[in-house]
Amino acid sequence: MGIWENVVLAFAGIRSNKMRAILTMLGIIIGISSVIAISTLGDIMQANVMDIFNSQGGSNLTVFQVSRKDKPARDYSSDEDLITMDMIADVKKKYSKYLEAVSFMSGNYEASTRHHRKDYDLVVYGVNPGYIKQSMTKMMMGRYISESDCENIKNVCVISDRQAEKLFGSQRAAIGKVLPVTYNFQVTRTEKMAVYADYTIVGVYKYQLSSLMSSMMNAVGEDAESWNNEVYIPYSTLNRLVGDDKDTQYYFYGNMMNGIDIDKACEEIQDYMNQSYYRDNDSYEIHYQTMESQMEMIGQILGIVQLVISIIAAISLLVGGIGVMNIMLVSVTERTREIGVRKALGAPNSAIRIQFIVESIIICLVGGVIGIILGLLMGVAAGSIVGTAVPPSIRSIVIAVGFSMAIGIFFGYYPANKAAKLDPIEALRYE
Numbered sequence: 001m002g003i004w005e006n007v008v009l010a011f012a013g014i015r016s017n018k019m020r021a022i023l024t025m026l027g028i029i030i031g032i033s034s035v036i037a038i039s040t041l042g043d044i045m046q047a048n049v050m051d052i053f054n055s056q057g058g059s060n061l062t063v064f065q066v067s068r069k070d071k072p073a074r075d076y077s078s079d080e081d082l083i084t085m086d087m088i089a090d091v092k093k094k095y096s097k098y099l100e101a102v103s104f105m106s107g108n109y110e111a112s113t114r115h116h117r118k119d120y121d122l123v124v125y126g127v128n129p130g131y132i133k134q135s136m137t138k139m140m141m142g143r144y145i146s147e148s149d150c151e152n153i154k155n156v157c158v159i160s161d162r163q164a165e166k167l168f169g170s171q172r173a174a175i176g177k178v179l180p181v182t183y184n185f186q187v188t189r190t191e192k193m194a195v196y197a198d199y200t201i202v203g204v205y206k207y208q209l210s211s212l213m214s215s216m217m218n219a220v221g222e223d224a225e226s227w228n229n230e231v232y233i234p235y236s237t238l239n240r241l242v243g244d245d246k247d248t249q250y251y252f253y254g255n256m257m258n259g260i261d262i263d264k265a266c267e268e269i270q271d272y273m274n275q276s277y278y279r280d281n282d283s284y285e286i287h288y289q290t291m292e293s294q295m296e297m298i299g300q301i302l303g304i305v306q307l308v309i310s311i312i313a314a315i316s317l318l319v320g321g322i323g324v325m326n327i328m329l330v331s332v333t334e335r336t337r338e339i340g341v342r343k344a345l346g347a348p349n350s351a352i353r354i355q356f357i358v359e360s361i362i363i364c365l366v367g368g369v370i371g372i373i374l375g376l377l378m379g380v381a382a383g384s385i386v387g388t389a390v391p392p393s394i395r396s397i398v399i400a401v402g403f404s405m406a407i408g409i410f411f412g413y414y415p416a417n418k419a420a421k422l423d424p425i426e427a428l429r430y431e
Helices: 003-016 018-055 085-094 147-151 161-168 211-219 235-241 262-277 291-334 336-344 349-386 394-420 424-429
Strands: 061-068 099-103 105-115 118-127 138-142 156-160 178-186 192-206 230-234 251-256 284-290
Touching: 003 018, 003 349, 018 291, 018 349, 018 394, 061 262, 061 291, 085 099, 085 262, 105 235, 118 161, 118 178, 118 235, 138 161, 147 235, 156 161, 161 192, 192 230, 230 235, 251 262, 262 284, 284 291, 291 336, 291 349, 291 394, 336 349, 349 394
Parallel strands: 118 230, 156 192
Antiparallel strands: 061 251, 061 284, 099 251, 105 118, 105 178, 138 192, 156 230, 178 192
């Protein structure tokens, strides 16, 4: 009997015992669909992380931060420990051949504004002019925060296009208008202090959310399109408001030029700052970390999580394989007389063995195909919910098909071998 005849017999056996076959395949279906869905979800997460990564300046963004040395540490206590504005200006001027922009944020505070007797929540950020490069902000009208605004501690602000349209009717109408802002600073654990400030709107930016953030907002019932409450003001203005006159930072970002060796350039800047400003500091120094290295680390963590979950899902494949072995043993018992007749007519042991192995493989392959389809549908559904479409992982599909065949052979061999070794005389006498 050829392979094709064995395949036909296998499908005939599945049709004659549909419910038993479906229950046998269930473990395979669940396992393979879970593995493919998890693989697709992992690819979606990677795509969204890259989306966030690119929205924050991409691979050219590097953070320079104050870090503790290996010696006994102390708290930040003076400008000798922190990065001053003079240091940042010096680095920006000296390494202009490497740095496209230097950016930092002095802090952010929750606030609100009132318009037409209705309150709107805000988050106010204190930034420098270079922050527009790091945040990949696109200006729609007017201008961004300038050096003059920061030096002269001006009460100016930049709001989003959605805020402008909601509060003032249009983006153009918002320019030059005053935005009254109320801060609620936490004074004690139970007491808050309201602080009021008025800011002249000098610019309107295009608000954009990453697809992951947008889907998260929608998932919790927030309108992602209206979630644009970020307001930017000069960092010096925010520092004065909160009573911080030191103008020091724990870190700053550098947007590196294209076409340079970023690690080499960053090491040069790091060494210069440590030699010039931290030579005599026994507890702190400057370290740099590229966004690319951070993303690689995040990618590795996501990969490990994805692998662990996939392994857990694959346990159901093992359970499904045991189910296949069990049903094939039952099938051998039910077809003992058939096996005896075939052997009496001269069928060799190898033909009997191949017949049952093929049947086992067919059961696993059918379950595998159903699992692949279900897994792809689950992946498409997850992509639709998150708002990111990724192509199905060919690798995971190939692995799933290969795994199905391997399970069919591995768990089908013992029942097939048992059938092949049956004594034809005993098999013919079996009732």
